[in-house]
Amino acid sequence: MGGTVSLTNSTNQFEWLAGRSSEFEVLLGSHRLGLMDFGEIEWAEENSPVGATLVVRKKRPGLEILIRTLAFHDRPGMERRFALINVSDQTICLGPVCLEILRFRCGVTAVKTSSGGLVLLHEDPAGKCGLMIGAEAGCVIEPRGEEYVIVFPEKRQLPPTGQWALPGAFLFSFTGEVNLAMESAYAEFRRHCAQRPIAD
Numbered sequence: 001m002g003g004t005v006s007l008t009n010s011t012n013q014f015e016w017l018a019g020r021s022s023e024f025e026v027l028l029g030s031h032r033l034g035l036m037d038f039g040e041i042e043w044a045e046e047n048s049p050v051g052a053t054l055v056v057r058k059k060r061p062g063l064e065i066l067i068r069t070l071a072f073h074d075r076p077g078m079e080r081r082f083a084l085i086n087v088s089d090q091t092i093c094l095g096p097v098c099l100e101i102l103r104f105r106c107g108v109t110a111v112k113t114s115s116g117g118l119v120l121l122h123e124d125p126a127g128k129c130g131l132m133i134g135a136e137a138g139c140v141i142e143p144r145g146e147e148y149v150i151v152f153p154e155k156r157q158l159p160p161t162g163q164w165a166l167p168g169a170f171l172f173s174f175t176g177e178v179n180l181a182m183e184s185a186y187a188e189f190r191r192h193c194a195q196r197p198i199a200d
Helices: 177-184 185-197
Strands: 027-028 031-034 040-047 053-060 063-072 076-088 092-101 109-112 116-124 129-135 140-143 146-154 156-159 164-165 169-175
Touching: 053 109, 092 129, 129 140, 129 146, 156 164
Parallel strands: none
Antiparallel strands: 027 031, 027 092, 040 053, 053 063, 063 076, 076 164, 076 169, 092 146, 092 156, 109 116, 116 129, 129 169, 140 146
8 A cells, every 4th residue: 555566467467567666656845755655544445336446545744645446347457546635734735746656577568659648568479468557638657767657747736624636547458459459448448437436
């Protein structure tokens, strides 16, 4: 609940990550905070017809973060949403925000898409497998050293008791040719995300 340890393709057990990756960073004024800078933690699990959701709330003095990670029952993908809550007695300046920070292993080819997402490709004797990474409007995916980062560049003045719901980020696994996956399976996955109840 403070980093992504593994992303494994279930069909051939291929591991995408080179090691533990941070999940989140936000600027609080001039201070960069990661999830490990939030101490106290509460968590719960929810299940619905759409999927299984892990709900995590982490706290530090003056600021809380709410994380909802949804794994769909009938789609090979997941979606994560963050919300920041000002629990101090003064307005705070937040942003930009990194919604995902991932470091991929050697042998993975990363290709930017025309929609601003990122496609990861790996080919072995069993065939091609891929992982699509993206986020909702307003986000950009950019390299940072050995990592790829989903950045939401907006800044926000958050008043006391204010909550800032950030755009969702998602992962989608596929096999076969990337063009076919983008035209069919991935497009259907994004429609599925858009139609799900917002509480999930």
